Every structure is written in structure tokens, then in C-alpha cells.
Amino acid sequence: MTTQTYDLVIVGSGISGSIVAYELGRQGKKVLILEAGQEVPVDRSGYMRTFFKANAKTPESPYPPTTQDPKASTPDNPLGLPDPALENVPRYTVLQINSWRNPAQCYFTYPPQAPGLTGDSPEVVFAFASSYERIGGGTTWHWLGTSLRHFWHDFELKTLYGHGVDWPGGQQFYQALVPYYEKATKEIGVSGDKAAMDKIYTQFDVEPSGKYGPDYDYPMPPIVASLVDNLFATVTDMTVDGNPVYSSPTPQGRNSLPGDRRQCAGNTNCIPICPIQAKYDATVTLANALQTGNVDILYRTVASNIQVDAATGEVTGIDYITYDDHLGPPSGTGTAVGTKYLLAAHAIETPRLLLMSNKNAKFPDGVANSSGQVGRNLMDHIMYLAWGLAKDPVYAYRGPLSTSGYESLRDGAFRKNRSAYRIEIGNEGWQWAANDPYTTLADFVFGQNASQLNGNSVNQQGQPLRFNPSLPANSQLFGQQLVDTLNGVYIRQIRLGYLIEQLPDPDNRVQLSPTETDHLGLPRPLVTYRIRNDYEREAFVSAKAVSTEIFNAIGATEYTIPPPDPVLYGAPNEVTATNFQYKGNNFTFYGAGHIVGTYRIGDEKTNSVLNPRQQSWDHANLYMVGSGVFPTVATGNPTLTIAALAFQAADNILQDLKQSSEEEAEAMASSS
Amino acid sequence: MSNDMDNFVGLSVVLTGFSREVLAPDLDPVDIKSEYLPVFTANVTKESGDPSLVADIFQKYAMLQSQTLTPQQIGEAMLDPANGEAFVLACRKLIFMWYAGAWPTIVPASATAQASTVSDLISAKAYTASLVWQVMQSHPMGDSNYRYGYWNKPPVPLSDYTGQ
Numbered sequence: 001m002t003t004q005t006y007d008l009v010i011v012g013s014g015i016s017g018s019i020v021a022y023e024l025g026r027q028g029k030k031v032l033i034l035e036a037g038q039e040v041p042v043d044r045s046g047y048m049r050t051f052f053k054a055n056a057k058t059p060e061s062p063y064p065p066t067t068q069d070p071k072a073s074t075p076d077n078p079l080g081l082p083d084p085a086l087e088n089v090p091r092y093t094v095l096q097i098n099s100w101r102n103p104a105q106c107y108f109t110y111p112p113q114a115p116g117l118t119g120d121s122p123e124v125v126f127a128f129a130s131s132y133e134r135i136g137g138g139t140t141w142h143w144l145g146t147s148l149r150h151f152w153h154d155f156e157l158k159t160l161y162g163h164g165v166d167w168p169g170g171q172q173f174y175q176a177l178v179p180y181y182e183k184a185t186k187e188i189g190v191s192g193d194k195a196a197m198d199k200i201y202t203q204f205d206v207e208p209s210g211k212y213g214p215d216y217d218y219p220m221p222p223i224v225a226s227l228v229d230n231l232f233a234t235v236t237d238m239t240v241d242g243n244p245v246y247s248s249p250t251p252q253g254r255n256s257l258p259g260d261r262r263q264c265a266g267n268t269n270c271i272p273i274c275p276i277q278a279k280y281d282a283t284v285t286l287a288n289a290l291q292t293g294n295v296d297i298l299y300r301t302v303a304s305n306i307q308v309d310a311a312t313g314e315v316t317g318i319d320y321i322t323y324d325d326h327l328g329p330p331s332g333t334g335t336a337v338g339t340k341y342l343l344a345a346h347a348i349e350t351p352r353l354l355l356m357s358n359k360n361a362k363f364p365d366g367v368a369n370s371s372g373q374v375g376r377n378l379m380d381h382i383m384y385l386a387w388g389l390a391k392d393p394v395y396a397y398r399g400p401l402s403t404s405g406y407e408s409l410r411d412g413a414f415r416k417n418r419s420a421y422r423i424e425i426g427n428e429g430w431q432w433a434a435n436d437p438y439t440t441l442a443d444f445v446f447g448q449n450a451s452q453l454n455g456n457s458v459n460q461q462g463q464p465l466r467f468n469p470s471l472p473a474n475s476q477l478f479g480q481q482l483v484d485t486l487n488g489v490y491i492r493q494i495r496l497g498y499l500i501e502q503l504p505d506p507d508n509r510v511q512l513s514p515t516e517t518d519h520l521g522l523p524r525p526l527v528t529y530r531i532r533n534d535y536e537r538e539a540f541v542s543a544k545a546v547s548t549e550i551f552n553a554i555g556a557t558e559y560t561i562p563p564p565d566p567v568l569y570g571a572p573n574e575v576t577a578t579n580f581q582y583k584g585n586n587f588t589f590y591g592a593g594h595i596v597g598t599y600r601i602g603d604e605k606t607n608s609v610l611n612p613r614q615q616s617w618d619h620a621n622l623y624m625v626g627s628g629v630f631p632t633v634a635t636g637n638p639t640l641t642i643a644a645l646a647f648q649a650a651d652n653i654l655q656d657l658k659q660s661s662e663e664e665a666e667a668m669a670s671s672s
Numbered sequence: 673m674s675n676d677m678d679n680f681v682g683l684s685v686v687l688t689g690f691s692r693e694v695l696a697p698d699l700d701p702v703d704i705k706s707e708y709l710p711v712f713t714a715n716v717t718k719e720s721g722d723p724s725l726v727a728d729i730f731q732k733y734a735m736l737q738s739q740t741l742t743p744q745q746i747g748e749a750m751l752d753p754a755n756g757e758a759f760v761l762a763c764r765k766l767i768f769m770w771y772a773g774a775w776p777t778i779v780p781a782s783a784t785a786q787a788s789t790v791s792d793l794i795s796a797k798a799y800t801a802s803l804v805w806q807v808m809q810s811h812p813m814g815d816s817n818y819r820y821g822y823w824n825k826p827p828v829p830l831s832d833y834t835g836q
Contacts, residue, residue, distance in 0.1 A: 051814060052796030055774070070792055224824045256820070266823045269814035397810040399823025427823065428813070437804040438772055442789035445768045446778060450788045478747045478767060480836065483689035483807055486771075487830050490808035564784060 006032040006296075007657055009318055009338035011303045011353065014138020015639065016625035016646040017344030018285040019187065023650035025292035029657060032336055033297040034320055036089045036345070037135035038064050040283045048275055058094040059142040059593065062273045063135055065326045067093045076573075081105040088323040088330075088519045089134045089302060092348070094591070100127035101572035108527045109513040119566035119581035122532035127577035129591030130380050132346045136299060137283035139346060140639070142272045143593070144401060145253040145279045146424070147190040148636035149181050150174070151204050153411045157632050161415040163535055164503045164632045168603040168612040177644050182216065184643035185251075188280045189259065192218030192251030200248060204411045220256045222249040223264060226427045228394045228494060229404040235553045240546055241414035247404050247425065253280035253639070254400060260284075266399040268428055271593075279400075298336075300324065303345070304522055306357035306367045307335065308619060313362070315341045315622045321520050330520060339660060340621045340653055344646075347595040347628035351375035351510045352525050354599070354609075368616040368624075373609050374599055375510035379633040381499035381592035382531060384421075384540055386547035387433040388556040389467070393491040396429035397437075402497075403427060409546075410635040418538035419501040420635050423546075429493030432590075434561070440489050447476040452559055453489055459558050461548060494556060498543040499592050502633055503533050510598055531589065537582040544585065563588035594638050599628040614649045621656075625649045679730035679737075680709045683750065686733075686743045687767045690803060691835030695770070704801040708769055711794055715775055716765070720758040729762060771807070773798030806833040 007029040010017045021031045041047065044062075051062035056079070060067055065087060072080035081099060084090035084107040092107045099105040108128060117124050132139045152174035153160055155167035167173045185192075194217050201207035225233070229247065238245040254264045255278045264278040274281075289295040298320075305319040317335040324331045343350045354374045357367040366374055406423035414420070430436035430451075440451045449455030453467040455474055466473065467489055477485055508530055512523040531537065544560075551558045563586050566579040579588045602608025605617040614629055616622040625646045627638045634641075681696045684705075688695065696705045713726045722728075732755070736746045750763050768776045774791035781787040793799055800812040809827035811817060 048814065049796055052799045053793060055791070055793050057813070224821045226823045227826070263820045265816045265820060266818055267814050267816040268810070273814065275814050393826070395809060395823075395827055397805075397808050397813070398818075398827070403823075429808075431813070437808065438774075438789070438791060441768065441771050441804060442776065442791075445764050445771070446776075446787075446789060448787045448789065450786060476751070476764065478687045478751060478764075479689040479743060481689075482767070483830070483834055483836070486804070486807045487809070490804075 004030070004032075006030045006336070006338040008032075008340045008342055008653060009034065009336045010342045010344055011318065012138065012344035012346065012349070012626075013136050013282070013286055013297060014344060014346065014626070015140050015282040015285065015643055017138070017342065018282045018289055019643060019646035020342055020344065020625060020650045020653065021295045022285050022289035022292065023647065024654060025289050025294040027654060028294060029654070031289070031295045032338065033295065034301045034303050034318065034336055035136050035297055035299050036302045036349070037133070037299070039299040040136035040286065044273065044275065044277070047273055051273055056095055057272060059272045060091070060093040060131060060133065063133055063141060067095060077105055084518060084524060085516065086327055086519050088326055088328075090518050090524070091134050092128070092131045094129075094131055097127045097129060097577045100577050101575055103516045108525050109516050111526065111528050113568050113575075117568055119568065119579070122530065124530065124566070124568060124580060126529050126531065126580070126589075128378075128380070128527050128529045129578055129589060130593045130595050131591070132348065132593075132595060134349070136297075137281050137286060139593070140281040143281075143639055144270050144637070146402070146637040147185065147188055147192070147251045147253050147640040148407070148422075150634040150636045150641055151206050151411055153204065154632065154634035154636070157415070163415070165602070167631050168601055173612070177641075177648065180644035180647040181640065183647045184640050186219055187285060187643060188253040188640065189220060189255065189261070190218050190251050190253055190640075191220040191223050191256035193222035193249045194218060196222070196248040197251065200407050203244075203408060218251060220259075223252055223254065223256045223400060223403050225249060226399040226403050228396060228427050229425060231390055231394050231494070231554055232404065232425050232550070235550055238549060238553055240409055240542070241412055243409050243412050245406055245550070246408050248407050249404050250402060252400065252403070254278050264400060268397055268399060268401060270401045298322070302520060302522070303353050304356065304520070305359065306341070306353065306622075308357075308360040308363055308367060310360065310362050313619055315367070315619050323520070327519070340623065340657060342649070342653065343622070343624040344626055346626055347378070347598045348510055348525055350624060350626065350628050351598040352512065355512050356522060363618070368599070368609050368618050368622060370618050371606055371608060373506070373607065376506045376508070377504035377597040377600055377631075378508040378510055378527070378529060379502040379504060379596040379630075381594045381633055381637075382502050382536060383590040383592050384498040384500060384543040384587070385433045385495065385590055386543070386551075386558065386560045387430050387493070387495040388551045388558040388560070389489065390492045390494050391555040394494060395491050396427060396493045397431070397490065399427045401426065401428050417535070418542060419503070419536050421498045421500045421539055421543060422635055424497040424499065426495035426497060428495070429490060430495060430559075432497075433495050436493065437486075437490060441486065444475065444477045444482060444485055447474040449474060452561065460560070460562065461558060463557055465557065465559060496547055496550065497590075498539070499594075499635070499637070500536060500539040500543065501635055502531070502536055504597055504600070504632060505530065505532065531580065540587045540589075541583060541585065562586045592637075594627065594633060596627045596630045596633045596638060599624050600631045601629045602631060613652045614645065615652065623649055623653060676730055677705065677709055679733050680712070681705055682737055683730070683733040683763070684766060684770055686747045687750070687763060688770045688803060689834060689836065690770075690806070694806070694835040702797065702801055704797060707795060707798060711775060712766055712769060716762040720762065722758060725758060725762060729759060769794070771803045773802030809833055
């Protein structure tokens with residue numbers, strides 16, 4: 001047991017935990033953070049070396065523990081994925097998606113596919129496509145930096161459009177959040193273009209009522225546009241479902257000016273790692289928190305159980321297990337004790353901890369779970385990718401990964417019929433979409449056609465796709481001809497990514513695996529994930545059609561490859577992970593990294609885990625922050641809202657600590 | 673070994689389309705060629721099962737290079753199917769290695785998928801030194817030597833990157 005009693009014990013040192021720690025620490029409150037992963041390194045050069053050496057540049061590739069070991073590859077495990085049962089803090093990685101049916105390689109476990117389903121059945125379960133980090137600073141190590149607010153309409157999806165749920169208070173919730181959005185924008189140090197955002201807020205009737213705050217602006221000027229942005233900005237006379245289509249500079253958590261951190265140097269590598277920390281990450285706030293002198297942190301310390309007083313229902317301590325080496329034995333156990341407790345371990349590990357805490361007699365279904373909602377309503381922005389070749393060079397692979405997007409389709413009457421989306425414009429060519437530059441390279445060196453640039457392929461619009469029609473199909477090039485061909489392709493590559501709003505579905509959930517554990521003996525997550533609403537699937541149909549229209553408008557040729565038919569049954573390595581069919585089309589979806597909804601706030605104790613103050617309905621001194629509190633995933637990337645909610649929670653906790661100490665003083669005075 | 677290196681670099685110039693000054697400059701602190709030659713030699717020997725294949729490739733190149741031929745003619749002669757499948761494939765893998773910093777394995781077509789290529793990165797240095805970044809007039813992802821805002825302007829000409 002720790003010797004000191006803290007005002008607040010926090011589980012997790014990502015952006016939410018760090019913000020709350022900093023806010024309390026600067027007010028003189030004593031805070032302890034339990035971090036399951038390894039410490040923040042003194043510099044990031046070690047991470048960079050790991051990243052450079054990794055064959056697959058996935059979001060997790062720079063970070064310990066290393067998830068790729070080609071030397072360990074076997075026919076059954078070609079990527080050399082480590083066995084999660086042997087790791088103290090295993091984590092889910094994008095590389096595990098295609099191993100999703102093999103628990104010896106995939107941290108998550110999944111329920112079996114129900115018998116007799118077809119590729120378009122709503123009940124098909126998929127691999128979850130997004131991942132997170134268990135490390136000091138959390139998942140902001142590999143976030144993109146996109147810092148958009150939600151609209152107030154996003155908080156009233158049920159009232160306005162009849163789908164999902166409202167956030168508690170709806171529009172009032174947004175109004176209360178406005179000052180915290182401003183704090184979050186300053187903490188992250190967002191580079192943004194107020195005029196561009198004003199246009200969007202006006203379009204969606206957010207600005208005229210002044211709800212975004214009188215002092216609203218960005219700390220830094222907008223990141224300059226890329227040449228790719230300039231091409232997509234030429235779309236000016238197109239509408240979708242009554243909304244105009246126009247692009248906007250994206251507010252981004254990266255420095256457009258030198259400051260406390262360096263000015264962005266356009267490494268085109270925001271995910272998985274900014275080599276110069278021009279992009280904000282939570283280690284910035286964590287360092288500030290630690291420098292208050294009031295915040296302590298324990299690394300390699302895994303919260304394993306929450307103790308609850310049966311009489312009062314209050315949390316009395318958080319048990320933890322420590323380790324020295326990621327693959328080694330536990331090195332100790334303990335219990336962290338505070339006045340208040342905060343869970344900030346992201347939307348998979350937080351419900352996992354709550355569900356593991358099932359030894360309390362009055363709470364046999366886990367802590368904070370009287371509603372039965374813990375772990376439910378798992379959501380993501382389900383991504384549709386489209387890619388093409390611009391008619392003229394746009395010099396892709398240069399600049400931050402994304403510097404603008406189409407935000408003008410995020411709301412409208414169509415939300416009664418299908419999910420809304422925003423469209424991210426990529427600067428990284430076909431890197432994400434088609435594993436380039438390597439796919440195109442291999443095609444023209446070995447005479448293959450996986451990119452469709454070197455064969456007789458035609459696209460979905462019937463356009464021939466061979467890059468150079470004067471060359472024969474399956475050409476094998478060398479020398480100057482290879483140089484010219486590769487250059488001609490790479491500098492024209494463009495990519496769109498649609499972030500489709502997923503509805504809360506109580507059956508999409510995180511549970512505890514009944515059979516699989518990690519190396520500490522803790523049960524691993526059992527994840528059930530479907531995309532079963534036509535509401536969401538219709539957005540894929542729209543995204544597909546809109547992509548073609550945009551590519552036509554800018555004179556580009558579309559190269560999007562429709563995925564093969566889903567394979568639902570068979571050997572683990574044969575079944576597909578993220579493919580589905582809808583209305584005669586094959587789709588594959590990608591993860592946005594936006595893991596949302598597993599301990600949501602609400603107005604009623606019966607349908608939510610937390611009250612609107614992000615406080616457990618069941619345990620008055622327990623709070624939770626992070627994207628797990630979101631009742632809906634909404635239409636903006638979540639991190640700015642996560643940060644705003646963390647600032648709001650910090651105020652609530654400070655208020656409650658003050659009240660607790662006043663009550664204690666009164667009790668002491670009356671007893672004396 | 674120096675003769676092998678000379679032939680390796682010369683052949684690489686012909687096949688990649690990049691100049692000697694880019695691949696193996698006189699003052700060469702990166703010296704990626706010294707990583708690539710042993711990888712090439714070991715992998716080609718292992719995959720072909722022919723202990724003399726690498727020597728045959730270099731010998732053929734040296735012979736062609738001694739004649740008054742253009743780089744295009746030398747390249748075509750090296751990649752002529754008459755040289756044998758393993759010989760040509762080795763030369764093609766040499767191209768891939770320089771461009772990707774990785775050693776390729778070709779996955780043959782199957783009933784459900786067309787032929788494709790997977791590759792194994794040779795080293796961290798090979799990743800940053802690989803030519804794909806040069807041929808796209810950019811920089812390795814994660815290793816930019818440029819300054820803020822460069823992405824708003826066209827790059828310098830391709831020839832500045834290839835040295836040709």
C-alpha cells in the first residue's frame with residue numbers, strides 16, 4: 001500500500017489524465033498517476049530508431065514494447081506478432097487485425113461468427129480496426145492532431161434526427177463546454193483559421209447564436225495549405241444532399257510558429273510519430289503536471305482492481321500490480337489510496353478495469369455498472385478510403401499527413417436517413433490506401449499490377465487505369481524509364497478518408513475474455529463489433545458516390561479498389577476482418593483510432609455509467625474521462641472534445657474536493 | 673571485393689536510373705552501398721542456390737561496361753531473358769533493394785489474389801536512404817530536412833534528386 005494518501009488517484013497518463021493532474025496539481029492538490037506502460041523517454045530518438053527499422057509503419061510501430069519481430073516469423077505467424085499471454089501490458093495493434101481470430105497473436109478476443117450469415121448480414125461481427133497506446137503520454141503519441149469541435153447538433157442526434165441518443169442537456173451541454181473548448185485549444189496549442197471555421201459554424205447555425213464563445217480564436221495561425229489541398233479546394237460548385245462542398249484548413253495541434261515546441265517541418269509522419277514534437281502530445285501536459293511538485297507517477301504499474309466500501313459505496317483504493325520487464329514476472333503489488341479516483345485509461349482498458357473489479361459483494365457485475373452499460377456502445381469513426389491520380393502533379397508525400405478537409409457535409413437534414421461524415425484530405429499519397437510507395441514500386445520492377453497502374457485494369461467508372469498507355473501491360477522497367485514512371489505516379493497520388501459517424505449499439509461491447517489472460521493473469525478484452533445499422537451502411541454508399549464526383553470535379557482518375565467478397569467461415573487466417581457487402585457493393589472499413597462510448601454520460605442512472613459531471617452514478621468519489629464518456633461519436637475527431645471534457649471534469653473534482661474538505665472540517669468542529 | 677563493389681555500383685547506376693554521385697558519392701558518410709552488397713550477395717546466392725550467380729552477374733556487367741554501350745543498352749542486356757530467370761530476377765531485386773531499402777519476396781498469384789510483393793527492411797539507414805523518397809521529390813516519412821511550409825511550393829526538379 002502506498003504510504004501517502006492523495007487527493008486524487010488517476011489511472012492513465014494520456015491527455016485526459018494529464019490535464020486533470022495538471023489542473024489539480026497547480027491548485028496544490030496531491031495527485032498520484034498509475035501508468036501501466038513504460039515511462040516517457042528523455043528523448044524520442046529510441047522511438048525513431050524502432051520506427052525506422054519496422055517493416056510495417058503502423059501507428060504503434062515506434063513504441064515499446066516492439067510489436068514486430070520478423071525474425072520470429074513462422075508460416076502461422078508471418079509478422080512475428082508476440083503472444084499477448086506472455087506480455088504484462090499487451091495492446092491491440094493494427095497489425096493484429098488480420099490475426100483477429102488467433103488469440104495467440106491478437107490481444108483482443110472475439111466471439112464466434114453466428115452460423116448461416118451472408119456477407120451483407122447485419123449480424124456479422126468484425127475485427128475492431130482501431131488501436132491505442134499503453135505508455136506514458138498515451139495515444140496522443142500517435143494522434144493526427146486534428147482539433148475540431150463538435151457542433152451542438154452533434155449533441156442532439158436523437159432530438160433532431162431520431163437516431164442514437166442525445167448528450168445530457170443537448171445544446172446546453174455544448175454551451176457549458178465552450179469555455180473548456182477554449183482551454184483545450186490553448187493547452188494543445190492549435191494552429192487554425194478562424195475565418196474558415198466561422199464559415200462552417202455559420203453554415204450549421206452555430207455562430208449566429210454566439211455559442212462558440214466571445215474570445216474564440218486559435219493560438220497560432222493556420223498551417224499553410226499543401227499543393228494537394230489547393231487541388232481539392234477547386235471544388236466549388238458541387239452539393240451533396242443539399243449541402244455545398246468546400247474544403248477548409250483543418251485546425252491542428254501542431255506548431256505553425258516556433259514556440260515551446262518546434263515549428264512543423266512537414267515530416268509527413270504525424271502518425272505514427274512526429275520526430276521533432278512539433279505536434280502536441282500529452283507528455284507536454286504531463287511534464288507540466290509533474291513540475292507542479294504535487295503530482296507523482298508510477299510507471300509499469302497496472303491497475304487490476306477497484307476496492308469499494310460496501311456500506312458507503314465509495315471507492316477506497318485501487319489495487320495494482322507492478323513489473324520491471326515487459327515479459328518478466330510481476331515485481332510487486334499495492335493499493336493506491338486517495339480521496340477521489342479518476343479512470344483515464346481510454347475506452348478499452350477503462351471498462352476492462354471496471355469489469356475486472358467484480359470482487360465487491362454489492363457490485364458483482366463490476367464497479368460503476370449498476371446500469372449494465374459498462375463496456376457497451378463501443379464506437380469508432382468508421383472510415384471509407386478513396387484514392388486516385390491527379391491530372392497534374394500535386395507533389396504528394398510532403399507536409400503534415402493532412403492539412404485540410406471537407407467539413408461542410410457534417411450536418412444536415414440527411415442525418416435523418418444516414419450517418420454524417422467529414423472528409424479528410426491526405427497528403428501522403430497512397431501510403432495508407434495502397435501501401436505505397438512500395439506497391440507501385442514492386443509493380444513496375446516485377447511487372448505486377450497490384451496498384452492497377454501497370455495492367456489492363458479499369459476503374460468503377462470504366463476508365464482505363466494503366467498509367468502509361470504506351471507501355472505494355474505488366475511492364476518491367478529500369479533506369480530512366482523507371483524513374484520517370486514512378487515519379488509521374490507518386491507526385492500525382494491523392495487520397496480521401498471519410499470519417500463516418502457510428503451509432504451507439506449496446507451489443508457492440510467490451511467484455512472480459514472467459515479464457516484468455518495477459519501475463520499478469522488479468523483477463524483480456526472480448527470485443528464484439530458490428531456495423532449493423534443501414535444508417536451507417538448508407539453513408540458508405542454516399543461516400544463511394546461522392547468520391548467519384550469529387551475526383552471528376554478535379555479531373556482526377558479514381559483508383560479505389562473494391563475489396564473482395566467477405567469470407568465469414570473457415571480457417572482463422574482465411575476469414576476476412578473488415579469486409580462487408582451492402583446493396584451489391586463490397587466495402588472494407590478502416591479504423592480512425594477514435595475509440596468511443598464504453599462508459600457514457602447520461603441523464604439517467606439506468607442508461608449510463610456516469611452523470612453529466614463525469615462522475616459515477618454508483619460511487620460518488622469515482623470519475624472517468626476520455627472518449628469512453630461520449631454518448632455518440634459525433635462528426636469531429638474526438639481529441640479536442642476529450643481535452644475539453646477533462647478540463648471540465650477537473651473543475652468538478654476540485655469543487656467536490658473543496659466540498660469534501662468543508663464537510664470534514666464541519667464534522668471535526670461539531671465533534672470537538 | 674573492391675572489384676565487386678565497383679561492378680555493383682556501376683550496375684546499380686544503370687538499373688536504378690540514379691547517378692553514381694547519388695548512389696555512391698566519393699565522400700559517402702551514409703555508405704549504404706556497403707550494406708547492400710553483402711545483402712544482395714547473400715540473398716541471391718541463397719535464393720538461387722547458385723554460388724556463382726552473383727559473380728556471373730558482375731562479370732557480365734563488367735564485360736558490357738567495357739564496350740561502348742549506352743546505359744540503356746547495358747540494362748537491356750543485363751535483363752535479357754536469355755541470361756536465365758534467376759539472373760534477371762536478381763537484377764530486378766537489386767533495383768527494388770535500392771528503391772525500397774528492403775529485400776523483396778514475390779508472392780505468386782493465387783486463386784483469389786494476383787501476384788504481389790512483400791519486403792523485409794534491411795536497416796533503419798536503408799529506410800531513410802531508399803530511393804523512393806528521392807524519385808517522388810520528397811523525403812523519407814519521418815526524416816525531413818526541409819523547413820516549415822515547403823509543402824506549399826513545388827520541389828526542385830527531379831534531376832536534382834536523381835543526379836541525372
